[in-house]
Amino acid sequence: xxxxxxxxxxxxxxxxxxxxxxxxxxxxxxxxxxxxxxxxxxxxxxxxxxxxxxxxxxxxxxxx
Numbered sequence: 001x002x003x004x005x006x007x008x009x010x011x012x013x014x015x016x017x018x019x020x021x022x023x024x025x026x027x028x029x030x031x032x033x034x035x036x037x038x039x040x041x042x043x044x045x046x047x048x049x050x051x052x053x054x055x056x057x058x059x060x061x062x063x064x
Contacts, residue, residue, distance in 0.1 A: 031059050031060075031062065031063050034059050035056065035059055035060075038052065038055055038056060038059065039052075
């Protein structure tokens with residue numbers, strides 16, 4: 001009986017640990033640095049012209 005209670009308790013603890021939230025460490029990156037990285041991604045073909053323009057506009061609008 002004690003063993004079953006321990007297993008149940010352990011299972012409840014594990015269920016409570018499940019989360020879809022992603023925690024990220026704070027990163028201090030300037031908008032200028034982000035724009036440089038965005039341009040590199042575009043130049044390397046990782047982004048289409050539209051994706052590049054959309055992201056660039058969002059970054060610039062964030063500092064207005």
